[in-house]
Amino acid sequence: MSKNNFVIQTKDLTKSYGKPGEKKDVVKKVNLAVPEGCVYGFLGPNGAGKSTTMKMLLGLIKPTNGEISILGTPFISQGKAALNEKSRLAILRQTGSLIESPSYYGHLSGRQNLEIICTLKNVPTKEIGEVLSIVRMESQQDKKAGHYSLGMKQRLGLAGALLGHPRLLLLDEPTNGLDPAGISEMRELIRSLPETYHMTIMVSSHLLSEIDQMADYVGIINKGQVIYQDSLLHLHEHSxxxxxxxxxxxxxxxxxxxxxxxxxxxxxxxxxxxxxxxxxxxxxxxxxxxxxxxxxxxxxxxxxxxxxxxxxxxxxxxx
The missing domain is CATH 3.30.70.270 (Reverse transcriptase/Diguanylate cyclase domain)
Known part of the structure; x- marks a missing residue:
């Protein structure tokens, strides 16, 4: 896939809830285009439809209508799966995610939690040392996850998402609840991933200042509709x-x-x-x-x- 290609494309992606005749569109005909090798900031107020959109991209929520293409492969067509289960899983194995709050077993250590993820992803456990190094958790890996600070839990969730060397990483509000030092470290880490590990990152936030400091491209969503999508440089030109x-x-x-x-x-x-x-x-x-x-x-x-x-x-x- 060339630099000019898109790793995520959607066409008229829509998600509605409610009874027929009373349906409410939470996401309305969203057309995304996420270029390869960038940090794409998905920006919008709380409740704008960011999490719902990202869950549809991951197959966690079924769209009401629309099309999704992931890594150049049709994933959803007319609101229905465009792939068989085997092909769908092959695409998802190349995708890492951290949606909403990270999941973990509090009575197990950070490393043990990652070992379970390795089993689920069918990834060799030798990768654990690498992802712990990326998120700078080597010294905390044997501590029980339930005793981690919120920032450490976010790092553990990110480490799990990085297992398997995904080409695409979706992060939903990864700096939520972190202190200023934790926000700065998470931002620096996300910013480094495309160049160092050849990943494309889609990161959502309701904070413009965060997106401004880490993204190359930005899509702004409000009330379920994308109202702006272009490079961050172009957005700056309007100031x-x-x-x-x-x-x-x-x-x-x-x-x-x-x-x-x-x-x-x-x-x-x-x-x-x-x-x-x-x-x-x-x-x-x-x-x-x-x-x-x-x-x-x-x-x-x-x-x-x-x-x-x-x-x-x-x-x-x-x-």
Whole structure:
């Protein structure tokens, strides 16, 4: 599979609950495209449909309708399995996951828990040492899992997901409940996996700051619908600097700026337009003053990614 291919693709993926005539769409016609070798951030408020979507990708929940392709192979078609059980399991063996809270036997050690996962996955136990090293748990492996901190339990769950060298890893809110140091370590670990272990990571979160620091691509879901999907770099481009201007006659100033081919809009008593050179800005202010318009305030303004995220999820608009 080439770098330009997608390891996950969905078409009109839908999940509905309820009786006929009273059905509610929890996920509505979602079209995902996750490029190979990246960290794909699946971002949305709590209850937006992130976990439901990821469970459908793993075959844990049956879709109501739509198509899913995993690692280039049709997995779901028209809401039904597109593979026989043997072929389906072959695809899932190349996929690791940590959905919601990690599962473990509290009375067993971390290593013993991983040994059970090796048996279930039919993976040699010699891989345990490698995954413990990846998640930095070598010194804690013989401690009972029930005595682990929340951060250690998350690491144990991730270690289990990494057994078998999966090509695709799905992580649902992996930093939930961690302290700042634990969040930083988990983020650093996820960020390193594609290059070091040639994996593709899909990670969900409701925290934009987390996705911003670890993802290459982002899909934003709200009320079951994907409202943005592209590279994180492209999302950053929408936070470019603008100049905001307040005058004694904003309506007349707007006409003058537009006459000077400045793409300007009036927002909350301010005129907003893309940042220009100092010479152009000085010329525009002089033009306004010549027309008898007083310049009351001019300031530089830059939309934060948080502003963009809130405008998307709050107003259902598209970038």
């Amino acid at each position: 470019r600097k603008q100049l905001r201007l307040r005058t004694s006659n904003n309506s007349r100033a707007l006409c003058i700026l537009n006459e000077n081919e400045i793409n300007c809009t009036l927002e909350n008593d301010f005129l907003s337009f893309p940042e220009t050179s100092d010479d152009t800005t000085a010329y525009l202010i002089s033009a306004l003053v010549r027309e008898g318009i007083g310049v009351l305030r001019i300031e530089e303004y830059q939309k934060s990614l948080e502003d963009i995220f809130l405008s998307l999820t709050g107003k259902q608009v598209s970038l």
